[in-house]
Amino acid sequence: MTDPILTLSGISKSFPGVRALHEVSLELYPGQVTALIGENGAGKSTLVKTMTGIYQPDAGEIRVGGQLVTLPTAISASDVGITAIHQETVLFDELSVAENIYLGHAPKNRFGLIDWGKMRREAQETLDSMAAGIDAGMPLKELGIAKKHLVAVARALSVDAQVVIMDEPTAALSQKEIEELYVLVELLKKDGKAILFISHKFDEIYRIADRYTVFRDGEQVGKGFIKDTPQADIVKLMVGRSVEQIFPARQVTIGDTVLEVSGLSHPTEFENVSFSVKKGEILGFYGLVGAGRSEVMQAVFGMTKPSAGTMMLEGQTIAPKTPADAVSAGIVYVPEERGKQGVITGEPIFKNVSLPSLDKTSRSGFLRMAEEYALARTYTERLDLRASSLSQNVSTLSGGNQQKVVIAKWLATLPKVIILDEPTKGIDIGSKAAVHEFMGELVAQGLSVIMVSSELPEVLGMSDRIVVMREGLVVDTLENNDLQPETLVSLAAGIVEEKAA
Amino acid sequence: MTDATANGRRLPDRLDSPFKSAVLSWESLLVLVALGIFIANSFASPYFLNEWSLSDLTFNFTEKGLIALAMALVIISGEIDLSVASIIALASTLMGLALQYGADTPTLVAVGVGVGILCGAFNGFLVTGLKLPSIVVTIGTMSLFRGIAFIILGDQSFKGYPASFAWFGQGYVFWVISFELVLFLVAAVIFYVLLHRTNFGRRVFAIGNNATAARFSGVRVDRIKFVLFCLTGLMSGLAAILLTARLGSTRPSIAEGFELDVVTMVVLGGVSILGGAGSIIGVVLAALIIGLVTFGLGLLNVPGIVMTIFTGSLLIVVIALPILFRMIRERRA
Secondary structure (H helix, E strand, C coil), X not given: CCCCXXXXXXXXXXXXXXXXXXXXXXXXXXCCEEEEECCCCCCHHHHHHHHCCCCCCCEEEEEECCEEECCCCHHHHHHCCEEEECCCCCCCCCCEHHHHHHCCCCCECCCCCECHHHHHHHHHHHHHHCCCCCCCCCEHHHCCHHHHHHHHHHHHHHCCCCEEEEECCCCCCCHHHHHHHHHHHHHHHHCCCEEEEECCCHHHHHHHCCEEEEEECCEEEEEEEHHHCCHHHHHHHHHCCCCCCCCCCCCCCCCCEEEEEEEEECCCCCCCEEEEEECCCEEEEEECCCCCHHHHHHHHCCCCCCCEEEEEECCEXXXXXXXXXXXXXXXXXXXCCHHHHHCCCCCEHHHHHHHHHHHHHCECCECCHHHHHHHHHHHHHHCCCCCCCCCCEHHHCCXXXXXXXXXXXXXXXXXXXXXXXXXXXXXXXXXXXXXXXXXXXXXXXXXXXXXXXXXXXXXXXXXXXXXXXXXXXXXXXXXXXXXXXXXXXXXXXXXXXXXXX | CCCCCCCCCCCCCCCCCHHHHHHCCHHHHHHHHHXXXXXXXXXXXXXXXCHHHHHHHHCCCHHHHHHHHHHHHHHHCCXXXXXXXXXXXXXXXXXXXXXXXXXXXXXXXXXXHHHHHHHHXXXXXXXXXXXXXXXXXXXHHHHHHHHHHXXXXXXXXXXXXXXXXXXXXXXXXXXXXXXXXXXXXXXXHHHHHHHHHEHHHHHHHHHHHCXXXXXXXXXXXXXXXXXXXXXXXXXXXXXXXXXXXXXXXXXXXXXXXXXXXXXXXXXXXCCCCCCCCCCHHHHHHHHHHHHHHHHHXXXXXXXXXXXXXXXHHHHHHHHHHHHHHHHHHHHHC
């Protein structure tokens, strides 16, 4: 057995309120592909950022070829031979292919200036050795996403990287392009590179990986050889819980259909999506990142324009053109990107909460501050918001408390349907429980809740029914009776054979 | 994080007293600066402390100040309008053209206001309808509007405005209080209420702080921005009426460079050039300060080009100061 090129041991990393990595270890071997597997939020991206010098671990050590290294900057990671190919490539559109490949380490002539001829020649040689079919002189922006990946790989070869990290490289590729990528991975393997391959897709993992490492909740929970391990075992490792979460029991009578969406389509993001949600019901939306769930919800909320489809709210056809239309119809949306889309961080709590309800708190368009404070107090206290005053700037609140501000803002508009997009992403356990409990109260009061979530326990613990989406299509709508997490994962990832139950 | 409240305890409205934050504000600093320049002026020139001198002084900022009130809202919303001076030129030219066809004073006013609003609506459409960045759009319309004025006028000028029209720029409502000053003060009160006391103003702040989150909160962002561009157009139209009436003639080069002074007033008034923060009181004080400084320099016979150097430097200093303070604070932290 060869020794690993890269060894991580005891790596821990925390962010305020969140423990992203806890004493994880990882070994990468030359000429082998190691798959890094885990749910969203399991800590994969944090680990990659730790390995590429973007984050500094709080504890633990990184060894390259047995030597202890520190990676204070992205350049230092590249100096020790670690390079990453991201889901969205970090290349420069306005530069040529050759410049992209040699950016930062271009060959110099005797005057210390860039030797363009040599750079171009060598770039072309590298590309040809990969059978990429790309002219090194072309501007990068003329290439498609798949070809850009090839350029990124060529760059990895040119810097003589020993460790290549591929973060969901196939997410944006067509089947044919994926096949080309597999050929490249083989090439890198033959070249003796150690490859870390991050993917949600099991067919890929079983096709090209030699080893696997499974992460869950920031901890490493298992590793081994792919060929010795059935898929079902890996799925179990992924979804099993170390911390049992308790979800509130609900006694709610589910009423008539409130919102009915049929045949909703978008030119690029989703197609023919139909679902309905009833009074007092929590409808879960499960799927992998990029399955089109958020895009569907934003269309329902009037942020984006669907190309086809109809929506009925309490028997009335609605077609919201803006979020303002959706809000006045009674549909509200708690977005996934809390900091960018949810809260206005430069403003105090009460202004955030009253913003969509200003018409109610004001008199003929003139503000009445007392009413605003009263409204904000009513709804933030129901959510047990932790703050020093209602004038505190929301940017000073923790993620969980910011989320409570967003939810309070919408409850104050007295909505009929509330859409929660990854409502507990990146918030601490305590706030998570508060949000879950509150969702139970909402449906008890007769609201309809649509919850988009990539967290299996949350989806299974909270939903009455679950819609599973994959690649912009609704795969199935399931009653949440004794559903197994493995069933959902299989549906979402498109695993057909050997359904674990 | 400051988690002071225990479970179930009542959240206070605010912790700081409004009085304390008022004393420590940018506006109170501006008051001190204005007083300082006023005292310096009275020492620098024996002609300064005279009611007619002081009345003349107000003409140095009323027209630009009117536009600055609306510009403050545009900049708070995260946009900018650099075409205001060219709107004055076009509005003044078309008023002059209307005069050649025998228009009376009410018609002239209607033309000035109407052209202003239309120009603003054109800017607003390009920014909100076609999603173009306002700085590019209004640099374009800055040349476009003045270009039209040049085509109509060439090297000619329109003269012969009626006395009833001239009163808007030269008349006094009471003693030394000019119509221009009264209009500016009334507009300042209206804009103060609009920005600080209405739903509309609250939404303008929300848009400037985070337009995406505002849209996600059900704010009709494009509609509000469109209205704001129409408002700057309207105020530019009003300024065109005052300026044309005061000068008694229209040349295509009228009000050239006004946009620099207007933006300087707004930024000096404490409006964040990045949007999301600012106050009308600050803008009014800044207008007064600029008026005091340019008038004082005029009394000392400082040539106009030096005043341009002064406003340019002031603009840079005022934009750079908050950033410098933040850098110092971060270095300490």
